Amino acid sequence: MHTPASMVTGIVFAPLGLVLVFTAAITPQWREGQARLGGASQAMGGAKGTELLLLRSDGLWESCLQVADSELRECWPVSGPYRRDVRVRAAQGLVLSSLFLCGAGIVLASIAVRCWTHVPLRNVAAGGGLLVALSGMLSLVALGVYTHHLSDLGVGLASTTSEFQGLDVHKLPSLALHPAGSLYFGWVGAWVQVLGGVALLLGFRRLQCPPWPHSERAEAYEVSC
Template identity: 30%
Template structure:
């Protein structure tokens, strides 16, 4: 069967969110501090949750491992972000593995329960990273900074917001598989309630799984009765009629018209 569109959306947006959140977690650019007193005006300090770097714009030189003289890393939003962002990445990787096993594009039908569990993991991961990004953004101007300097939002927050939203959307798309899993369980339970032999019940369960994996149109084509051999004819009885359509001579009607 074709992979459902909801699964495709989830399995595509999940890795995109992983790349964006991984960059947001590791890059030291959650906020930018410029116009720092006692320093050159072309120096911009990039502060992240793991490191602080200073960039000299005139010579395009960046120096990292800057000393934290204002106890920036000891602040609660930074500490929470250090815990939530790696946890969100771990849950996301686990969710992608489970979702990949559930989608199983190389088999006839996917495993809807695994796909739904993978989508739930993606959704939780997106919420964890969104909480960390939102809290840090809310406390951005309350974190310690040299007096008289200027603060700006770093690109890591933008990537974090975007990656979290992609994970949440992808997780919701994959959790739609739970509804299909419920339908399959309901059909199997209904088939098991009848007093059929065990072999017949197995055939009914298989047929319900196949039926649920097709759309109505595809299912009708799947169960279409083949044309009896008595109605087949290798000769094209309308060949002369089509030829006369493009000629000026009129011909007597062929047998098909009768």
């Protein structure tokens, strides 16, 4: 089968970008910070007055709190001011739309390649590439909005942090929040989606064979490469 290299590149990059963005979307490490909290009670397994280092992380749908150098960790669905923040909700909607469009684009591109025939469907592949590229742009917008306002997004704690009953977690000192690993996965995945979509779009261009050198009357003609 004569499949253009651009199509092959696109059909490889698009699923890779989808996996990276999906991984970023479901993991709670879009931003993280740490704070020292004194006065841990004996319920936490330490002497009263012991200073603990708490690690806080937030994702699009989940937040987590962990005691450093300990297995004590609790996660809960995003809540409070953070969940209600319009920028967080916008990022959630954009990422979900991106995942849906990228999946649809991959299906179209897979059909277009048509491994059981010798001629790929270039128009269908270009349509799939357009969806994949658009999904990457939506992911970039979501990541840009979140990153730009990262430190301004509300910080809320769930009222059911049962494992942290020995700590006054609702009076945590202000956290110095910064980008975390999931955010970087998202950036890489979004750009891979854009590149995959552009590669599929390039496959839309038909190649032309040059005129036969020994014939003055020969003309260029289109082929399905």
